[in-house]
Amino acid sequence: MKILVSVILLFGSIYLVASGNSLLLLFVLSLVIVMTVHEAGHAYFMLKHGIEIKEFGIGIGPIGKQLFYMNARQVHLPLLKINIPPVAFHPLLIGAYVVPTEEGEEHLKNLPLRSRVQIFGGGVHANLILAVAIYILLHAWMVILIINNGMTFPAEVARNAGISAILAFALLKWHKALSVWSPVAMGMFMAGLLWTLFSTPGATDALIGPIGIVTTGVNISSSGSPSAAFELAVYVFAISLSLGLFNSLPIPPLDGGHMATALMKRVKVPQKVISAYGIAGLGLFVAFVAFILWNDFQMLGALGTVLFMLCLALVSLVVIRSMRKRLIEKRSA
DSSP: OHHHHHHHHHHHHHHHHHTTOHHHHHHHHHHHHHHHHHHHHHHHHHHHTTOOEEEEEESSOSSSOOSEEEOOEEEEETTEEEEEOOEEEOSSOSOEEEEEOHHHHHHHHTSOHHHHHHHHHHHHHHHHHHHHHHHHHHHHHHHHHHHHTTOOOOHHHHHHHHHHHHHHHHHHHTHHHHHHHHHHHHHHHHHHHHHHHHHSTTGGGGOOOHHHHHHHHHHHHTSOOTTHHHHHHHHHHHHHHHHHHHHTSSOTTSHHHHHHHHHHHHTTOOHHHHHHHHHHHHHHHHHHHHHHHHHHHGGGTHHHHHHHHHHHHHHHHHHHHHHHHHHHHHHHO
16 A cells, blocks of 8 residues: 555656646645644754654654654754654645654643743744745745846845845744744734634635635646746745644644643643633634635535535534543543
């Protein structure tokens, strides 16, 4: 099975390049990179705070058989030493995850609040760094195009490139502090943005999920436009920023929700209140995801309605199982 999947991925990639759809292949790889970078942000701070990682996965997992597996190793680069945890590759590559060992989970519970918040916010911070890096590359691309075409160099391009370079330096230089505060700031911005969208008639039609994201990316990649590559880079920038913004919302089970829960435990909020917050947040999360999926499936007509109902039933089943598990753990405790 592994060999079959490997052959399909290999020849599928060769077909896309040979048929002139190399941009489509680049778009798929970009989605993998965006999600991998998010989980790598969590993994970085886990290792930084002494949490042993059982597995870093690329693809939808950790359930199911792996396609490839790479043992933990240490990579030596000039002036840099990187500890890479065990990495698993799954057939459905669009996704990523990081799983600590049992000892690592126990260690996480005993860490100071600041350290735990850094770990929970690391993914959002990593997506912000990636978005800023893409923004810088886009402006560098514009500079090259302007010079090659003999056009007048606009001061706005240089100013934006300079500001984004300073921001990137700050995000990397003070990553320990900003990994806490950048997700908080992004969560506040995202909450305000959603409030504006839901209070403005028709504005929520612009919210799209996985189907809408992939459809838009495929349309850009297959448009044949001379500016398709540039437009695709802008779109990947928007995806990375949006993933960070979405995960910064203080709603369980998102990263922002984990940060809020850790803070509530630190200030000794009653466990009943924290449990109620978790259940309410999970319900709000399911409702929000259902709304986005409804927008997505509307693109598919009647078939989309049927698929939406099936997905809603599946999500409800997962939520019920999660709640039952929590109740069993609570009773056993």
